[in-house]
Amino acid sequence: MxxxxxxxxxxxxxxxxxxxxxxxxxxxxxxxxxxxxxxxxxxxxxxxxLPAPELFDAEGIAAAYRDVLAEVPERALQYATTEGEPGLRAALAERTSRRGLATGADEILVTTGSQQALSLLATALLEPGDAVLVEDPCYLAALQAFRLAGARVIAVPGDADGIDPRALEELVTRERPKLLYTVPTFQNPTGRTMAAERRAAVAAVAARCGVWIVEDDPYGELRFEGERVPWIASYDGAGDRTVLLGSFSKVMAPGMRLGWLRAPAALRRACAVAKQAADLHTPTVNQLAAARYLTDRDLDxxxxxxxxxxxxxxxxxxxxxxxxxxxxxxxxxxxxxxxxxxxxxxxxxxxxxxxxxxxxxxxxxxxxxxxxxxxxxxxxxxxxxxxxxxxxxxxxxxxxxxxxx
Structure with a gap:
């Protein structure tokens, strides 16, 4: 022709x-x-x-943006490293360590919301046809991310205390999944929290059977009553196979689109490569403003x-x-x-x-x-x-x- x-x-x-x-x-x-x-x-x-908009600290966030743009505009408006701004990574590592999981800045990858972290993990870990285990029911957008990657998504039975460890081990043995995805604290959609003994059992299954755990924690700081339950990542056997996801969307402002993942080195590097292909880096000005907010204000x-x-x-x-x-x-x-x-x-x-x-x-x-x-x-x-x-x-x-x- x-x-x-x-x-x-x-x-x-x-x-x-x-x-x-x-x-x-x-x-x-x-x-x-x-x-x-x-x-x-x-x-x-x-x-x-949606978080309540009238509760956003709009004044404090606006001040952080104003200060960053006034003091370092050439940096705030420029490209940044894929892994994230060093000051923000250090602040996130310090907050994570304070909550019971020793973390260094180099263990953190800043993402454009924790939803991007799910997409990066799906890209880095999953081939079409791979099995992924999830809670029953499960956070809807996680189901979307895994299905877009071509995964077979399989529900793990559970109850009011979370995933049933015995059913989990049976499914891991039979299906050989790449990962288990869980929101163990104030889960979306049920609001339930996985009991401490269940978390320890899940960590033990992952250690015995060889599976990644993706532990998503967007709501954990919003506790009204009861005692805080440690992250799965802090239990014996889970440290080298758990990815912990965090977000500012529910505690600062979702419009800033700031999340992060804490992961073992090899997987974190793979996610960084996937992020380079997706968006190069999370907006610099948002990262610097968040870091400034954490310095000047009391987020807790x-x-x-x-x-x-x-x-x-x-x-x-x-x-x-x-x-x-x-x-x-x-x-x-x-x-x-x-x-x-x-x-x-x-x-x-x-x-x-x-x-x-x-x-x-x-x-x-x-x-x-x-x-x-x-x-x-x-x-x-x-x-x-x-x-x-x-x-x-x-x-x-x-x-x-x-x-x-």
């Missing part, structure tokens, strides 16, 4: 090559789709996983204030949930984090009911998309941190009306 013939064919509407199959198979996020539908201001939205005090407000909102949801849900429903009582998980009687399908509930100007997330295997259609997730106690009470009244038969 001559060039002229090619141009004529294109202009005549020749079909373009198709999109990658994995994109069509994985699809979009149901949570994002629900947020788009329920964006009307009159909707009381329990669907989003800010987090304590936020957690205090979130506790009041959790209590408001717990106070009204029994009247909002049908008789026979059950729900979790999280000790921190952002989410409450509920299960209605077996005759209910929360996906089918959602349009009727939205007509009452309230929204939740159906539980089905959070399952890697067979979903439980009677489940749903409620986020309790974005609304005030009065708004939560009104939202639960609307929810009761929408669920009423």
């Amino acid at each position: 001559t060039l002229a013939e090619h141009v004529e064919a294109v202009s005549a509407g020749s079909p373009l090559p198709p999109l990658a199959t994995r994109v069509a198979e994985v699809g979009g996020s149901p949570v994002r789709d629900i947020l788009a539908v329920t964006a009307r201001p009159e909707v009381i939205n329990f669907a989003g996983g 005090a800010h987090v304590a204030r936020v957690a205090g407000v979130y506790r009041e909102r959790r209590d408001a949801m717990l106070a009204g949930i029994a009247d909002a849900l049908p008789a026979g429903s059950t729900w979790t009582r999280p000790e921190g984090g952002m989410f409450l998980w509920a299960r209605l009687p077996e005759s209910y399908d929360t996906t089918a009911l959602l349009p009727r509930v939205v007509k009452q100007d309230v929204a939740y997330v159906p539980g089905a998309p959070f399952y890697a295997g067979e979903p439980d259609p009677a489940t749903l997730r409620l986020c309790f941190v974005t609304q005030t106690p009065d708004e939560i009470a009104e939202g639960l009244r609307r929810l009761a009306k929408g669920l009423r038969r």
Whole structure:
């Protein structure tokens, strides 16, 4: 075909090559789709996983940006190293060490949100067809990241205390997975926390059977009550095979898109190579502003204030949930984090009911998309941190009306 013939064919509407199959198979996020539908201001939205914007320390963050741009603009607006700004890595290492896991700055890779960390790990570890083990149910965006990599995602049975270690070992032996992904503290979507003895058992399985653990901890600092449980990464046998993920999205501001991973050297270097191909580095000005904020402000005090407000909102949801849900429903009582998980009687399908509930100007997330295997259609997730106690009470009244038969 001559060039002229090619141009004529294109202009005549020749079909373009198709999109990658994995994109069509994985699809979009149901949570994002629900947020788009329920964006009307009159909707009381329990669907989003959004921190309360009125609690952002906007003044402190703005001051950090102003100072950085005034003092080192040539650095703040320039390219940076892939691994992250040294000052921020040092600060993150110090915070991690203070919380019980000795860490050096060189063990940290800064990412563009912890969601990018999941994508980098999927690129560095997974080949199409590899098995990945996840909790049941599981954080939805992690399922997306692993499925986009072509992995076989397999759910590990568990209960209110987290993953069942015996079932985990059986699956590791049978499926030979590359990794286990877990959010052990205030899990998304259930709000549950994995008990200490379960964490020790999971670490022991990983040590015996040879599997990576990806321990995601975006909510761990948002504790309202109870004692902090150590990271899995700190247990015997887990140190050389656990990747710990962290984020500023829930404790500082999600719009800064700042996360990090702590990983053994070889895997961390592989993730850095993957990051070079993805975005070269996380925005320099955001990193420098976060480092400045950690120097000038007391992030721990800010987090304590936020957690205090979130506790009041959790209590408001717990106070009204029994009247909002049908008789026979059950729900979790999280000790921190952002989410409450509920299960209605077996005759209910929360996906089918959602349009009727939205007509009452309230929204939740159906539980089905959070399952890697067979979903439980009677489940749903409620986020309790974005609304005030009065708004939560009104939202639960609307929810009761929408669920009423």
